[in-house]
Amino acid sequence: MANDFEKHIASVKDFPNKGIIFRDITPVLQDGKLFQAATHKLAEYVKSKNADIIVGPEARGFIVGCPVATELGIGFVPARKPHKLPREVERASYDLEYGSNSLEIHKDAIKPGQRVVVCDDLLATAGTLRACKQLIENLGGELVGSCFYIELPDLKGKEKLPGLDVFSLVKYHGA
Numbered sequence: 203m204a205n206d207f208e209k210h211i212a213s214v215k216d217f218p219n220k221g222i223i224f225r226d227i228t229p230v231l232q233d234g235k236l237f238q239a240a241t242h243k244l245a246e247y248v249k250s251k252n253a254d255i256i257v258g259p260e261a262r263g264f265i266v267g268c269p270v271a272t273e274l275g276i277g278f279v280p281a282r283k284p285h286k287l288p289r290e291v292e293r294a295s296y297d298l299e300y301g302s303n304s305l306e307i308h309k310d311a312i313k314p315g316q317r318v319v320v321c322d323d324l325l326a327t328a329g330t331l332r333a334c335k336q337l338i339e340n341l342g343g344e345l346v347g348s349c350f351y352i353e354l355p356d357l358k359g360k361e362k363l364p365g366l367d368v369f370s371l372v373k374y375h376g377a
């Protein structure tokens with residue numbers, strides 16, 4: 203599956219900025235069987251972590267995380283870009299491979315003691331993942347793992363979250 207999966211990732215040079223190779227997952231999503239297989243692999247991982255709930259960062263984390271949550275029958279919490287959520291929020295700011303931003307989640311979205319896994323399409327510098335961890339922990343949740351379609355190990359994201367388990371379907375070096 204990893205081979206077929208890799209064939210369906212489009213690598214786009216100099217997007218959105220010069221020097222970045224953008225790993226585009228949309229061809230995977232267009233292939234129903236492959237999207238289902240990728241969802242299933244991530245769901246197996248989330249299940250192995252005995253997670254109560256999934257957090258997915260806007261926007262691609264919604265696409266990746268929601269079907270995993272429905273496959274397992276567990277909840278999904280959107281971590282949204284600022285000023286999108288209507289009720290009281292917790293906010294964290296972060297940098298990523300090509301910019302900076304903030305994420306917010308509703309203050310009542312995670313209950314103290316809940317086991318949480320973050321699902322997203324790609325791990326690069328881990329700015330997004332660190333912001334999610336901060337939000338989850340500020341609300342009393344426990345980040346018990348994280349899973350991605352793609353990991354860019356050269357950007358050393360994992361090193362910024364020592365002790366956190368990271369699962370990915372494919373790794374790209376030289377990004």
Ligand SMILES: O=P(O)(O)OC[C@H]1O[C@H](OP(=O)(O)OP(=O)(O)O)[C@H](O)[C@@H]1O
Binds near residue numbers: 324
């Ligand atoms: O590990 P990092 O360096 O934080 O980068 C990874 C993040 O960057 C992308 O999201 P982006 O913020 O571009 O938002 P999008 O999903 O709305 O395109 C991607 O979907 C991850 O969430």
Ligand SMILES: Nc1ncnc2[nH]cnc12
Binds near residue numbers: 324327
């Ligand atoms: N190289 C990359 N491709 C796609 N999404 C990204 N998010 C951060 N870096 C990325």
